[in-house]
Amino acid sequence: MENEIVHHDNKIWFRELCVKNGLIPNTNQLEQLDYYVVLLLEWNKKINIISRKDEENVWTYHILHSIAPLFEIEIKQNSAIVDIGTGGGLPGIPIKILRPDLSMLCIDSTGKKIKAVSQMISDIKLDNIQALWGRAEEIGSQPDYAWKFDFAIARAVAPLKDLLCWSKIFLKSKDQKRLTKIHMNGRVDPNPPALLAFKGGDLSEEIEIAKRKHPQINIESIDLTFTGSEQLIASDKKILVVHF
Numbered sequence: 001m002e003n004e005i006v007h008h009d010n011k012i013w014f015r016e017l018c019v020k021n022g023l024i025p026n027t028n029q030l031e032q033l034d035y036y037v038v039l040l041l042e043w044n045k046k047i048n049i050i051s052r053k054d055e056e057n058v059w060t061y062h063i064l065h066s067i068a069p070l071f072e073i074e075i076k077q078n079s080a081i082v083d084i085g086t087g088g089g090l091p092g093i094p095i096k097i098l099r100p101d102l103s104m105l106c107i108d109s110t111g112k113k114i115k116a117v118s119q120m121i122s123d124i125k126l127d128n129i130q131a132l133w134g135r136a137e138e139i140g141s142q143p144d145y146a147w148k149f150d151f152a153i154a155r156a157v158a159p160l161k162d163l164l165c166w167s168k169i170f171l172k173s174k175d176q177k178r179l180t181k182i183h184m185n186g187r188v189d190p191n192p193p194a195l196l197a198f199k200g201g202d203l204s205e206e207i208e209i210a211k212r213k214h215p216q217i218n219i220e221s222i223d224l225t226f227t228g229s230e231q232l233i234a235s236d237k238k239i240l241v242v243h244f
Contacts, residue, residue, distance in 0.1 A: 010034065010059050017064070017228040018098075021071040022185060025098055032097045032124050033063060039123055040088055043116040049088035057233055065234040066091030066155065067098055069196060071226040073239065074187040077101050079150040082170045084136050085109075085157035089117040091198070092153070096129050104129040105149070107139055140169035147172055150192035156236055160197060160210040164217065167195040168244050188222055190241045200236035207240075218243045 011030045018025050025033075037058055044050055054061045069091075075081075078101050083092030086106035096104045106121075106129065108114050114133040121129055132139060139145050152167035171193035181189045190196065199206070199221075207219055222239045224232065 010037075014059060014063070017231075018067075018071075020227040022187075023067075023070055023098065029097050029100075032126070033094060035124055036089070036093055036097065036120060037063065039120045043088065043120070047112045047116060049113060049116065050090075054233075060231050061233040062090055063094050064228075065198075065224075065232055065236070066094040068224045068226065068229070068232070069153075069198075069222075069239050070095065070098060072187060072222050072224060073196070073241075074185070074189045075099065075102065075151065076189075076192065078103070079192060080148060081105070081151045081153055082107065082145070082149045082167075084152055084154045084163065084166055084170075086117060086131070087113055087155075089120055089131070091155050092129070093117070093120065093124075093126070095153075096126060097124075100127070102128075105145070106131045107134060107136060109133070109135045136166035137169070140166065145170060151190070151194055151196055153196045153198075155198040160199070160203075160206050160240065160242075161213050163195060163197055164210055164214050164242065164244075167242075171195070171244070174244070188241070191243070193244070195240070195242040197240040197242065198234075198236040199238050199240050200234070203238070203240070210242075214244070216244060 011034055015025055015030055041055055080103045083106045086092050086108050089106055092104050092106040106117055111133050114131050117131040146169055149170045152170050154163050174193055220241045224237045
């Protein structure tokens, strides 16, 4: 009974926070997120997916952080997204649950993690989402995945210079220079194709190194500041939007 109360409170808190930021999850989506948390913690007992010290704060550190870009960014309907270095399905699964119109490919080079993600996707009964084992540069070179995606996302995976090399082979080609623009609802339209990288701290050196290696890129930083953002435990509190 106590666990049920905790789950119930988490769902109420999460929904209220989402609503305050212009995102309204339905009952089914909240149940799916709650089930995902249960499965994630169960799998974490078998394999190392998230830090043990994060388990008590999984809703704030992992779920809220994963979907926070949806408060700030207007991702076009039916976009195709590749989640590079998904680990235990983060941020891909939470984003997919709240945006079922999106198609999602979750990739990771650790087979045990992809096995867990595949099983969780099946257990939650999510459609149009796939988990694939392999290195990003190898998967991205395959005809089924090369230049097929509107966005690449990556959360706490690698330095920006490496993410750029891995993501650009997945992204669709562009006809012109694309920059972000502001919607009337205050959200940023990142204009695909683009890399959306979760980052935090002082990024000046990391960005400078990336620009030296990829001088053609345009980088815009979006702070993950929203109603309730003070509850984020994550150190990665920015999204870098990178256009090639």
